Amino acid sequence: MEAAPLNTILHVWAGWLIDGTGGPARRDVLIHVEGGKIVSLRRMRLEDKLALEDRLVDCSESTILPGLIDSHVHLTMSGTGDESIRQKQLSYTADQAMPVIRSHLAQSLSRGVVAVRDGGDAASHTLSYATDPALHSIPFRVRAAGKAWRSRGRYGRLIGGPPAEGMSLAQSIASDPSPLDHVKIVNSGVNSLKEFGRETRPQFSAAELDAAVQAARRKGLKTMVHANGSVPVRDAVDAGATSIEHGFFMGNSNLERMADLQVFWVPTAITMKAYARELPKGGLEAEIAWRTLEHQVEQIAYARRLGAPVLVGTDSGSLGVHHGLAVAGEMEILVDAGYTVEEAVCCATSDPSRLLGLRGEMGQIKKGMEGTFVVVAGPPKTLLRRMGQPEKVFVQGRLVASGGLPILSG
Numbered sequence: 001m002e003a004a005p006l007n008t009i010l011h012v013w014a015g016w017l018i019d020g021t022g023g024p025a026r027r028d029v030l031i032h033v034e035g036g037k038i039v040s041l042r043r044m045r046l047e048d049k050l051a052l053e054d055r056l057v058d059c060s061e062s063t064i065l066p067g068l069i070d071s072h073v074h075l076t077m078s079g080t081g082d083e084s085i086r087q088k089q090l091s092y093t094a095d096q097a098m099p100v101i102r103s104h105l106a107q108s109l110s111r112g113v114v115a116v117r118d119g120g121d122a123a124s125h126t127l128s129y130a131t132d133p134a135l136h137s138i139p140f141r142v143r144a145a146g147k148a149w150r151s152r153g154r155y156g157r158l159i160g161g162p163p164a165e166g167m168s169l170a171q172s173i174a175s176d177p178s179p180l181d182h183v184k185i186v187n188s189g190v191n192s193l194k195e196f197g198r199e200t201r202p203q204f205s206a207a208e209l210d211a212a213v214q215a216a217r218r219k220g221l222k223t224m225v226h227a228n229g230s231v232p233v234r235d236a237v238d239a240g241a242t243s244i245e246h247g248f249f250m251g252n253s254n255l256e257r258m259a260d261l262q263v264f265w266v267p268t269a270i271t272m273k274a275y276a277r278e279l280p281k282g283g284l285e286a287e288i289a290w291r292t293l294e295h296q297v298e299q300i301a302y303a304r305r306l307g308a309p310v311l312v313g314t315d316s317g318s319l320g321v322h323h324g325l326a327v328a329g330e331m332e333i334l335v336d337a338g339y340t341v342e343e344a345v346c347c348a349t350s351d352p353s354r355l356l357g358l359r360g361e362m363g364q365i366k367k368g369m370e371g372t373f374v375v376v377a378g379p380p381k382t383l384l385r386r387m388g389q390p391e392k393v394f395v396q397g398r399l400v401a402s403g404g405l406p407i408l409s410g
């Protein structure tokens, strides 16, 4: 897939502009992009309209927001409910996995998602994709963990493996030659759908986790820690993890510490909504999924009041969670928890741009940033309902998707 040729000059009339900072939407803004970057941003005037005529991209009935960032995905896996496909994807060779990854990226792009942070796959295919520029005809930022680290005999077989026999977690991280973007550690079990709120014990001791985070830091790498329940999350926060993934039932004291230390939290609440919808209706598991979602919404509401940095991450590839599309679903959950639409956009743009090392490039619509943005029909109040099918997606001033479909050529 090739993007359209670079538009050297682009003038876009945004009916409403949500700039990614969390502040309220502004009316009638003229965005001027040159050489892939935003060179000016100002109130649209009648004389602009007359002077620009047919060179003006008229989005006066639409909302424009920065390109979206999903802070937790698994690009080698699809959200399909077809179990045979899910099983096959887990044992794919690199040659089989690449088209899957590329199709997930194209899907994501068509929904306005322009960057993702991957939470790992056992064969490290996503890292192979991310580090091979020859594969990058889709203009997309992928941050990859490679293979996640878990403890022997514990949860996480699908996304990673344990340290080698006789080696500690820290030694394994220190000696791993893979060109990772971040280290992923699994420090608890998966959230239970059999028993509401059941906590599993941590996979690693507090000392092991501490040494592991230090080992990653010495390599200049951030750590992404899967942790549910109070003790697994507490240990990860104490160790200095950059982000807590999932964090179901972590409890108020963890949220308070994360707010104090500004540890990122990626609640992946959409996974529970998807389970509740995909699992047999009226069954115990579906009921527990709904209750877990409600509990997570309460935790997210408390995190917002505390000022803890909550990021939109979907765990796309999980059952019923589809790449790209799920971002709007996770943002809707944030709004249910009390976020304004503009704040929810910030959790999917400006805040994750810091985590992914993209600050200053994307995540906000302002002068000097990339011309990377999404156009969605209608005002901000209908944004999340309509975000599944954006009118247009621009990356660095190039139109890369239109009408919810990627622009294909060749």
Ligand SMILES: [Zn+2]
Binding pocket: 072, 073, 074, 119, 315
């Ligand atoms: Zn995950």
